[in-house]
Amino acid sequence: MSEITTRAELLGFVEEHGIRTVRVGAVDIDGVWRGKRIPVQYFTDSVWEKGTQISNILFGWDMVDELLTGVEYTGWHTGYPDVTLKPDLSTLTLVPWEPHTASVICDIEELDGTPLALSPRRLLRKVLEDAADLGFSATAAYEFEFYLLRQSPGDLHRSGFRDLEPLTHGSRTYSLQRGTATEYVLGEIRERLQTAGVYIEACNSEHGPGQFEVNIHHDGALRAADHALLLKNAVKEIAAQHGHTATFIAKLDAAWAGSSGHVHQSLWCADGTPAFACANPCRLSETGAQYVAGLLTLAREMTAIYLPTVNSYKRTEGGSWAGASATWGRDNRTVAVRSIPAPGAAARVENRIPGADANPYLVIAANVASGLHGIRHRLTPPAEVTGNAYELPNAAELALPASLDAAVEAYAASPLTRELFGKEFVEHFATTRRWEISQFGKAVTDWELRRYLEVI
Structure with a gap:
């Protein structure tokens, strides 16, 4: 960065790195990074300062470009006019796996310069402004799990996404031997991302066949979301260059472990002291406890943010180290919010509800907004x-959706989500999730064919 x-x-x-092309893009509701490749001359002459226009259809279709119905912001009734992608130059970085190329993450503005209320990155900025008003800054760090498949994306399309072959077989969590066999991909991902300014603290093989975990170094909350976005794109693009496919789907196979997107987070006071630190190493500060209370109070309302697809709930069904209840505990991996107390800067909490499929900007915004709610209301x-x-006696009572x-x-029914995110964003996001549900409802699945085709 x-x-x-x-x-x-x-x-x-540009001269130092021989840049010829700049990838300019912004994240949509589903966490997909969309934009354009721009010749460097045009970028340095104009786009870096004035931005570039793109259709607001980015918020009028779903992740596979099918037009949404029932959306007020844009549609056939508006003619899908332009918005502006405004580069945030603090995110300008190299794309080491694409020669002579740089990338920059953009904020989205209406043509009159008004920030777009539906922009996930803008929503996170707003939440962080709320934190600053209370005297805090927020840090975060993502842990992602994902699968590497031996087939290329083209192979998968041609096979109808059947007969998936993971890059490795069996469960070999933390296996250093297995790590050696896959280092040609994972090692390149680590090194390329470090050149791009995204520092991976560690990576390892995970519980599923062909499943891996990467831990991103903590940073300010906005930059942490930017890093999460860059990492997901890098993993996919570098895997494709090796003829493989990387996926962050929450549940790839019923028999395999789900993929999470756990978020570590903490607040810092205006004087630079860690707000969650406590002299007692076994507990968080009062501020930290209030933050945890806020996360749990709003966990049900924010579940749609943390688990945004129909598939997301296959991961949380039955436990499997996924946060599925409004619970917390100290260094406990069966709860939703894992408290990690310390007398200094390491004091933090980990939200274990989100899947790897969730939008990082929305997830971090939901976490910080919920935690601040707990602090405001003590x-x-x-x-x-x-x-x-x-296995709690009241597990059903505590269960998340x-x-x-x-x-x-x-x-959608919560007055708190409207208070924290604004009516326009809440209603738009709810409409997109209902659309996702309706699309699944129309689908004929392999399960239905296997169960009903011959018997009925």
Whole structure:
């Protein structure tokens, strides 16, 4: 990531690295990075400062470009006019796996310069402004799990996404031997991302065949979301260059482990001290406890953000180390919110509900907004879970929504989501999730064919 603020500095960066093309893009509701490749001359002459126009259809279709119905913001009734992608030069970085190329993440504005309320990156900015008003800054770090498949994306399309072959077979979690066999991909991902300014602290083989985990170094919350976006794109693109496919789907196969997107997070006071730190190394500060209480109070309302697809709920069904209840505990991996106390900067919490399929900007925004709600209202967390959260006597009472249908209704009906995110965003996001549900409802699945075709 860069510290470029002037055109002269930009031209120096371009000359130093031999840049010919700049990838300019912004994230949509589903977390897909969309944009354009722009010749460097046009970027340095104009786009770096004025931005570039793109149709607001980015918020009028779904992740596979099918036009949404029932969306107020844009559609046939508006003619799908332009919005502006405005580069945030602090995100300008190299794309080491694409020669002579740089990328920059954009904010989205209406043509009159008004920030777009539906933009996930803008929503996160707003939440962080709320944190600053309370005297805090937020840091975050993502842990992603994903699968590598031996087939290329083209192979998968031609096979109808059947007969998936993972890059490795069996469960070999933390296996260093297995890591050696896959280092030609994972090692390149680590090294290329570090050149792009995204530092991976560690990576390892995970519980599923062909499944891996990467841990991104913590940073300010906005930059943490930017890093998560860059990482997901890098993993997919580098895997494709090796003839493989990387996927962050939450549940790839019923028999395989799900893929999570756990988020570590903490607040810092204006004087630079860690707000969650406590002299007692076994607990968080009062501020940290209130933050945890906020996360749990709003967990049901925010489940649709954390688990945004129909598939997401296949991961949380039955436990399997996925946060599926409004619970917390100290260093407990069966709860939704894992408390990690410390007397210093390491004090933090981990939200274990989100899947790898969720939009990082929305997930971090939902976490920080929920935690701030707990601090504002001085909420007290419920009793700590010290055992298996999946087997609590009141597990059903604490359970989070078990389907996207239920999660969307909890999200849309809550006055708190409107208070924290604004009516326009809440209603738009709910409409997109209901659309996702309706699309699945029309599908004829392999399960239905296997179960009904011959027998009935």
